[in-house]
Amino acid sequence: MLSVRLPKDLETRLDFLAAQTNRTKSFYAIEALTRHIEELEDIYLSEKAYKEFLLSGEEALSADEARKTLGL
Template identity: 60%
Template sequence: MLGIRLDETLEHRLDALAERTQRSKSFLAKAALLRYIEEEERKQYENDLTVARWEEYQETGETISNDAMTDWLESWGTDQEKSCPTK
């Protein structure tokens, strides 16, 4: 169980939204918290992935050239779309 103290302005906004949507304040708060947590988890996953990629690069020095990436991107949406370049 979680209890949260809201400032007066936020409390009034939540009350108004609950009334307009005919949802409980608890329902709205739970939905908002769920969205926030999912977004923060996604950001953390992306950050972890970026760090892992950076560490791999530092160990191997392997990259994909800008020309290869540009060539691939320019093929998007054409009949001759190319596969993603690999190291």
């Protein structure tokens, strides 16, 4: 179960869409999350991994160095 407080303008738009299409607001909330969760995961999890890499002190390789190391 998830409870979300929406900004008034977004709630108004969601109410209108639901009323015009005879679907529930929950239907559209699930639809929006389903369509965008992968993008959000990519953004925030890669940002987290990058910060962890920076804190690790490991040395980064250039793309050319990485290809050479991997024999590509």
